[in-house]
Amino acid sequence: MAEDKKPPQRDNDKQTGLVLEERTRTKKPPMYKVLLHNDDYTTRDFVVWILQSVFHKNESDATVIMMHVHNNGVGVAGVYTFEVAETKVTKTMRLAKAQDFPLQLSIEPVE
């Protein structure tokens, strides 16, 4: 049926003589900080172990982050895409609850 046929399409490149530059890399995804919150009950050793085993910090960096949270109330465990950040929070909460630690984490967008 003639009515089903698309009308002739404008060809913007031919009309303007401009061709937009192609993307050579895909856009960077939004990134999120995983924040670790201080409390009076979770042991220092457990927090250092979490930072090593879940957030892949070496023992020295893990200790610095743990002490920063202990002294300042909150600190950054790492920066990830939303899905990775969420997975790390879920894993950490499960491991903390298994030992009855009230450790709290949160996620906040970078910038």
Ligand code: TYC
């Ligand atoms: N304040 C805890 C203690 O003295 C240690 C601690 C550090 C707990 C960081 C939580 O996110 C935390 N045992």
